[in-house]
Amino acid sequence: MPHGRPWRLGRGACPHRIDRFLEPCLLLLLHGDQSHGYNLLEELNKFGFAEAPVDSSVVYRALRQMEEAGWLISRWDTSGPGPAKRLYTVTPAGEEWLHAWAKSIRQSVVTLESFLGEYDASFRRTENGESNNGQ
Helix, strand or coil: CCCCCCEEEEEEEEECCCHHHHHHHHHHCCCCCCCEEEHHHHHHHHHHCCCCCCCHHHHHHHHHHHHHCEEEEEEEEEECCCCCEEEEEEEEEHHHHHHHHHHHHHHHHHHHHHHHHHHHHHHHHCCCCCCCCCC
């Protein structure tokens, strides 16, 4: 790991703002269905959160912020056993935000693939004894 600024977030070692990536993941999980926060926590594993699980407080904070932004609505579900639980549903504005996220992620994938191509080429040159001077 590079010296200087620590990039650790929770148990993972990722320089990206994972709390922001929760937004599209939660919206996608809720698209076409409704769910409780606890179920959403379990379903986040589909997006690679199994190695570095997200703290439940981060998920519930994101859900509250997304509801305040108008991307979700919630209601109290009292139908099951135990205490009432919030049941979340995506709004049309949330679907629009999900589409915007998907477009942005697609653009990021192109950028990241370009970076990785240059990175791989650079290290192949270095490993083959070629100089990177003058580039």
